[in-house]
Amino acid sequence: MNKTALRALLRERRALIAPESHGFSRPTGQGRRAPGLSQHQVDQLLHRTLGTYHRLESGTYPNAPAELLRDVARLFGLNEQEWVLLCRYALLQDPPGPLYPTSGKEIPGVWQEAVDGIDHIAYLSDSSWDLLACNRAFAELFPGHRAPANTMRWMLLDPHARHMLVDWQNAWAPLLLPQLRAALAARPDDDTLAQIEKEVLADPEAAPIYLSGGSAMHPDGDERPLLHARLGPGWATMCAAQPLTTPGARLMILVFHPGVQRAHPRRPALRAG
Template structure:
């Protein structure tokens, strides 16, 4: 827990909230000079016992539950980055999921220009794997140069992906992709797109048993997998995965393609700063 940072964040944001906006009167009385909501009003609006919020703001509430932190964060109008900071300052680590259900569904438009400037295949999807941005090299991977609207649905359910593009789909690709879908649903249980894909996966005779078997591989960062490129033929891709910070759950994927039937090289060593 970082009590100093926690107190500063909460107090600053609490003082920006007008009580009148929530049907409350502005507190008055001797010594009352603070702006915004009082601590007691926060307890009232979050339906908590008196002194609950004071314990949180002063750092006396050890290991506060995530649902309470979410209440406070939404009341104070925090953004996703501030939500992460709140959870870390309060001592519970990274949040269990996004602050708002709609978070992760859009990224700043400048990302398209950034993706265009990458010389390898590159694309960005939102938290539901809907394609938001991609470069020309990524489009060329597909027959006719037409990438799919949703990359998760394409990887799992498109027959061209299974039979042609994603080489060794049953043994290499599908067992590593399904845990990603499962982890996303665990974090975003109300996401209608993810739930529809899950239903299609469960009903699929090939994927259903794999889905029930589970798996723990939840991201592709650093993986090398066989792939048949529509223009360049068979080869392998090394996958680099990252996330735009303003959109939790979204992902930037860069795919380094190397032609050939054999793997290009052993896993590259980890990058690490030298000792100063």
């Protein structure tokens, strides 16, 4: 626990909330003059035992429940970055999931320009794998240059995908399906993810692989066989990143090398110095 940083974050955000906005009145005579909600008022609004919030803000509440932290964060109107900080300061770990159900669904518009400027195959999807932006190189992978609305649903369930993603059953599906499971664990109320899971479980090829488990979390650095519509068979090396303001969203860049065999050398890991 980082008590100093935790106290500073909570005090600053608590001071911004007018008690009147929650039905409290300020004392008119001798009494408290500090800005914002009192610690007692926070307990009242969160329906917690008197003194609970004081313990949190003062740093004397080790291993505070994630539910308490989430309630405080929402009452104080924290954004996703502040939510990460709160969990790191209070628990020394990242949050168990996003603060708001709508988080991870949009990115700054400049990302389209950034993706357009990438020469390699590139696209951006949100936390449900709905496509947000892609470049021409990505669109060219698909018939009529029509990119799929949801990249995970396409990769897992579209018949064309099982042809284009070479050796789908061994090289792709066992690494894709655990990502779906992990996303649902973090976002159990996501309707899009739940529907994809339902469709996967109804698919005779995908269901057994999904039910068998697996531990793949992301494809960063993976190299997989891919049938390019224009360049023919080859290997796609994947670079994965996340826009910092959009938890769960992902930027995917595919570096494609034509050829049936892996004839190209793998670059060594990059290290400073």
